[in-house]
């Protein structure tokens with residue numbers, strides 16, 4: 001069964017094409033026009049061990065908020081398609097990942113209900129020119145698109161770049177385990 005999805009989404013604000021293949025090795029081109037965001041998405045896919053292609057452009061001159069949030073929605077929608085068409089998944093995924101002095105935790109439940117809990121007290125507002133409060137918009141869009149519960153916590157750290165990167169690495173690993181193939185539907189209700 002295919003555990004791959006390709007989705008295009010065009011609005012007046014953004015134009016995004018994304019492809020996720022959970023069974024292909026990472027290495028796809030990730031280009032959003034926001035280098036730090038590319039760096040985070042690359043870390044997520046690489047450490048999750050799946051391939052992600054992103055071709056995104058948008059009204060960055062207005063505010064990168066639209067693009068970052070929409071990338072979350074499209075990635076989530078890709079995962080939702082994998083879930084619907086790729087056979088049963090293990091449903092829960094969890095990872096705790098350090099990066100130098102920072103420690104971050106990600107937990108995913110592919111439960112059909114979107115929820116985001118995001119706890120990260122980042123000591124700097126920006127990484128390069130990237131405004132780090134945008135990360136919440138990405139994670140919110142992701143949980144919405146994937147209809148999953150997503151809990152992200154950076155327990156501690158001193159460098160916001162390290163803290164964000166640890167979060168994305170943990171997220172990649174948690175996604176990989178949550179969407180790994182299972183023998184049966186993992187719900188006592190019999191359906192998700």
Ligand SMILES: [Mn+2]
Pocket residue numbers: 039161165
């Ligand atoms: Mn880095």
